[in-house]
Amino acid sequence: MSQVILKAENISKQYRLGTVGTGTLSHDLNRWWHRLRGKEDPYLKVGSVNDRSTEADSDYVWALQDINFEVQQGEVLGIIGKNGAGKSTLLKILSRVTSPTTGEIKTRGRIASLLEVGTGFHPELTGRENIYLNGAILGMTKKEIRAKEAEIIDFSGCARYVDTPVKRYSSGMRVRLAFAVAAFLEPDILVIDEVLAVGDAEFQKKAIGKMQDISKGEGRTVLFVSHNMAAVKSLCTRGIVLEHGKTVFEGGTDDAVDFYLNETKDKSKSYLSNRIEANENYIKSIKIVTSKNGFHEFNKDLKVEITIHCAEKIQEPAVSYQIINNDNIPLIHELVLYNEQNFGENNGVYKLSSLIKNIKLYEGEYGLNVFFADNFSKITYDRLFEVCHFEIINSDKRPYYWQKGSAIYKENDTEWFIYKIDKNNVK
Template sequence: MSIILKAENISKQYRLGLVGTGTISHDLNRWWAGIRGKQDPYLKVGSVNDRSTKADSHYVWALRDINFEVQKGEVLGIIGKNGAGKSTLLKILSRVTIPTTGEIKTKGRIASLLEVGTGFHPELTGRENIYLNGAILGMTKSEIKSKEDEIIDFSGCARYVDTPVKRYSSGMRVRLAFAVAAFLEPDILVIDEVLAVGDAEFQKKAVGKMQDISKGDGRTVLFVSHNMAVVKSLCTRAVVLEHGKTVFEGGTNDAVHFYLNHTKNRSLSYISKKKELANNFVKSVKIITSHKGFQEFNGKLNVEITIYCFEKVQSPAVSYQILNSDNIPIIHELVLNAEQSFGQERGSYKLISSISKLKLYEGEYTLNVYFADNFSKTTFDKLFEVCHFEVVNSNKRPYYWQTGSAIYKENDTQWVIKKINEDTIT
């Protein structure tokens, strides 16, 4: 296959706190360095793009030294945490912004869907925007007209196609924008997370269309998503970004595995960092596995959840989900006050859930934990992807329990609740 897109040493630097890229003095310094044949002096400074830490420089590198190649007909996934630089990279690839350093080489037309309604004029109708976007892609009026009916039918917006786009919902805009981008036959289709705005039916249609584009038509797709199941089903290869840098590039399954396990809390326990006792919340979560450091197939698993009640809760409910490596919940356990009394007075309570024989496929798992009032439907606290643990099958019997997401769990979970006579965090 031939290379259709190549990124060479792509970096993007932004100045924090200002609308512009700098000041007059900075622009003069850059100009003077250029006159003397010197490097831009501000490329030597700048902090790593870590949104969780305080900036130590006025400049930040949104991307730093990104290199990759994409073959014709390939579907490349780009994954990473929020703020990792995924959208910035797609904007550079789509020519929305230019890189600070580096170069993008492409062959053919690029169609991009980066944000809801990108490229649509709100005062124009849906039909007029179809022709506008086609013209931007370099297509003739007759070429666009030949695809018009397919675009409208796929989008499901036939009733509103002659209505100004400003009156569309965000889902309708995404439907029409994706249909335009997909059916006007670009050589490279760039899709950001916007498909998450659409409903389940449209997401399924969109993924199917992207598969047709790559496999049937031999066109290239660059796809950004936080839905790892879709990434694994659609993409042939993936790149993992972290703090603006490439930390992994390879097969999709390996990339997803690296991303999920590289970013998860590897501890078997969670302790809240809250210092005040003015609300109801989850103080701690702890997993006690059948063996130290790992959970054996068919072994006993204990989940200990400590909650703090600032005041009486009318109908307290505590639950947890066990998530597989694709972040899909496969077990949901729940205990209500109607079953065992707790939360009726201020203080701390330890809830212990015991599963005597946990039959999970081999793999890595985490917990989501919830504390709520079942009567008022108020959620006091919710924790996501805490307490990472691994399931192994040491004796390999029965042989069919291998890596995957299916589960068989005997219905014998028991809960034990204890009132803790203390009113402190620790």
């Protein structure tokens, strides 16, 4: 029978912008006077919503506000949201790195956390010494740590450097060792922030597999923060979506990911830059031409129009785009180079039109990642992610032998057309 191993009750965290603490003697005295009389902290009644994109209208901001949830033993909880939504603040509170302004965290057992690259490591100590230091912090005996030492070193892949001070490790090596220490020292609750992205693909796969073993095989609990929606879906059993420090959705993993992606996507089928710099190379606009207004029919031609601004002659200009699915995974990558189509030979505006004939994508929502670079110098001038979303419909026309969820049936038949635009006519 499952048991509640972690419970968050009315968790809120308030910060004062620009300074540490209240920042003024008058505020400190005011708080002390209210506390002396048994009154509520007067500054808990003020503060703006934690929206990093807007200017502050108060000296105080709520990084988290009224967060409530329970986690069962053996459950893997995914916490997702935009940058600045409060995810890392919540994990720091759960890990006892900082305390909540209001509310209470109730836990059972040991908590091991991996919040930032190298968190908890002493840079002057060797990797092996840090293993024992972290184990001691978790309350383990030297004998218990020694029993796990070989497994930790082997999993991290840092055997050659384990007796070298960690200040000489790369960020990837520190993450490898830190994750191995957190995972193998048998915590009851493992808290993982967005740090696995620093590791390579092979280690990320190992780490996700280990977290699955921890939760399913060993019955331990994992709290996982990531912007990789595919990893969240494959690992987590439940999800929470945070926005501006508040819980906006809690439920099944697939539903949580779909809610987050639908809320954060720009639904526009086109993109227009607000940049007007005459001396920069950048992507000026993008447009998707679908077969129907707002939708694209299965097996119909799809056109992608990309306008670039060249401030100077580019040696070997290259423009490419990826069609990504709802999990932000690229399915199709189209590229045009200068040696294939002449463009960017002098300054001005160029419109690149890419026509994919009879595109066969399974029904659902898709978007674009777009890149503009110089293939000669390897300089990337501009890159855009998750723009120009469109939806594929009528996938019932697919061949009967397609499996549900198939992405693409065959190689694309794509044509590129380049037009030089008279810059005097461009607004």
